[in-house]
Amino acid sequence: MLRIDEDREHFSYNQLITMLACPYRYYLQYVEGREWDFLPSSISFGTAVHEVVKVFHTTLKNGGVIKKVKLINHFHKLFRKDVRENNVMFKDDSEFDELLSKGEKLIDEYVSTFRNLKPREVEMEFRLPLVNTYTGLLLDKDVVGKIDLVTEDDVVYELKTGSYTLPKTSVDENLQLILYGWSFRMIFGRRPRKLVLVNMVKTKKPKIQVLDTRIDPQKEQKLLHLMFKVNEAIEKEAFYPNPRGTFGCGSCPYSISCEYTF
16 A cells, blocks of 8 residues: 655545535634534444444455344444443434444344455555646645445445435545545556445435446546645635534534534
C-alpha cells in the first residue's frame, strides 16, 4: 500500500460531507475539537454493526467459518457496552430494544447474503496525496480513509446502516464510493471492476439492499474538483451555520450547545 508522510494535514470523506452539510459543525468538530453533546443512536448502532461485519469478513479472508449466533452475540455486547459507556441519545424508551432486534436480523441476513465473498482487504486504510489526477493540481495535504472491503476480483464494498431504502440511481452519485474507486486506482494502478453499496436498512422489516455501479471518470473528476473547492473554503475559514430544519440540525450531535440553534 502507498504510504506517505503522516505528519502532513489530511482530508477525509467525513470532513467533506460535514463541511458540505454545515460549515459551522465542521468548525466545532475539526477546528475547535469540541466534544459532542451526545452520541446519536444511529452512529452507535452503525459502529457496532460495522465491527461485527469486520469480524465476519476477516474470518472469510482467513478461510474460516463463524456461526451467526456468535456474531449476533458480539453485536449485543458491543452495542450494550457503547450505550453503557457513552451518552447515547435514543428517540424514545423503546428504540434500544428495537435496534437490538433489527441488528440481529440484519446480521443474520448479511451473513446469508455474503457468505461466499472472497476478501482481499478488510477495512483497508489508505493515505494518499491529495492530487487532482485530471488537472495535476496538488495540495500540501493528504486524503485518508478506510474501505470496508476489497474482494479478490477487484470489487469495492461500502457498508451503510440506513433508515430507508435508497433509490437505485443513488449509488451512481455516492461520493464515498467515487472517492474509494479513485483511491483503489491510486493504490493498485487499475480501476476496480465494480463499486458496491450495501445498505443495511433498519426499517420495521429490516432488509439488505445491494446497489452497484462502475467508475465514471466524469463523476470522479467532479468529486476531485469539489474536494479542492471545499478545502479552499476551509482555508478561508468560511464556517457559516446552516439553519435548523433545513440541513438535519435535529440529528446533529452539537444541536444542544450550538450557538446558532434556533
